[in-house]
Amino acid sequence: MFTLLGQREPHLIEQMDAEDADCKQLEQTYADFYTLNRLISQWNRVYINYIRPQAKEIQKEGKVFKVCDVGCGGGDIAFFIFKWLKKDGINAHIIGIDIDDRAIAWAKANRIVSAGTDYINKKKSVGLFFECISTTELIRREHKVDLVINNHVLHHIPFEEINSFLNECATLGTKVICNDLERSSLAYTLFSLALPLRSRSSFIYEDGRISLKKSFRKKELEELSLIGWRVHRLFPFRLLLIYEAKS
Numbered sequence: 493m494f495t496l497l498g499q500r501e502p503h504l505i506e507q508m509d510a511e512d513a514d515c516k517q518l519e520q521t522y523a524d525f526y527t528l529n530r531l532i533s534q535w536n537r538v539y540i541n542y543i544r545p546q547a548k549e550i551q552k553e554g555k556v557f558k559v560c561d562v563g564c565g566g567g568d569i570a571f572f573i574f575k576w577l578k579k580d581g582i583n584a585h586i587i588g589i590d591i592d593d594r595a596i597a598w599a600k601a602n603r604i605v606s607a608g609t610d611y612i613n614k615k616k617s618v619g620l621f622f623e624c625i626s627t628t629e630l631i632r633r634e635h636k637v638d639l640v641i642n643n644h645v646l647h648h649i650p651f652e653e654i655n656s657f658l659n660e661c662a663t664l665g666t667k668v669i670c671n672d673l674e675r676s677s678l679a680y681t682l683f684s685l686a687l688p689l690r691s692r693s694s695f696i697y698e699d700g701r702i703s704l705k706k707s708f709r710k711k712e713l714e715e716l717s718l719i720g721w722r723v724h725r726l727f728p729f730r731l732l733l734i735y736e737a738k739s
């Protein structure tokens with residue numbers, strides 16, 4: 493059961509990324525992300541420490557807080573943040589984007605409605621939206637946001653494309669927060685013991701194990717980070733890669 497995850501295994505491919513992935517299992521995987529992310533991703537801590545203070549500053553300036561969740565999958569992180577901002581009385585425009593149209597179709601069907609359509613203002617300046625679009629295309633449209641976030645996306649990006657991906661995120665947003673797993677043999681063993689996940693008709697168990705093998709260690713992320721980026725460890729087993737534009 494104990495597997496040493498010494499070296500990254502970036503060549504592995506998650507089942508959810510296969511073009512011919514079973515639709516039912518893929519949809520169940522998006523649904524399972526919701527529960528898994530609530531348990532392990534710690535966006536509540538990230539929200540309190542990094543997002544809410546920035547959002548309050550923007551609110552003081554009388555502006556709507558603009559966020560882009562890149563690689564949003566089933567849209568749950570964008571949804572959580574939208575709800576927390578709403579609870580804190582902060583107006584936000586959040587767009588979840590993904591290059592996989594199956595993810596966006598699922599997010600549109602399952603997340604916009606639950607965010608409460610009453611809150612989405614007619615001019616679309618406030619609300620939660622989803623679009624199948626790349627960061628490259630958003631930049632071409634001159635879209636700018638206050639904050640770019642992503643969750644469990646870094647380890648999906650081919651190594652040679654990571655720097656340009658990070659550059660695009662930093663072009664889109666004044667601030668960027670990448671939240672991802674930290675590769676760890678202990679985390680892998682503990683996750684492998686979560687047997688109820690194995691019996692689910694989704695890709696969550698096997699893809700989770702693959703993701704842990706593909707994810708970075710803190711030192712590896714520091715080595716590939718560009719100037720202006722810093723890496724924080726979020727106990728246990730998570731890394732934040734953060735960028736803030738100089739004002």
Ligand SMILES: C[S@@+](CC[C@H](N)C(=O)[O-])C[C@H]1O[C@@H](n2cnc3c(N)ncnc32)[C@H](O)[C@@H]1O
Pocket residue numbers: 525526529562563564565566567568569589590591592595626627642643644645648649657
């Ligand atoms: C493991 S899923 C994470 C989904 C979601 N962020 C979550 O945590 O539930 C990774 C997602 O990133 C998307 N993705 C991968 N590379 C991307 C890129 N360059 N731009 C946008 N989305 C990307 C994939 O299509 C997939 O939906």
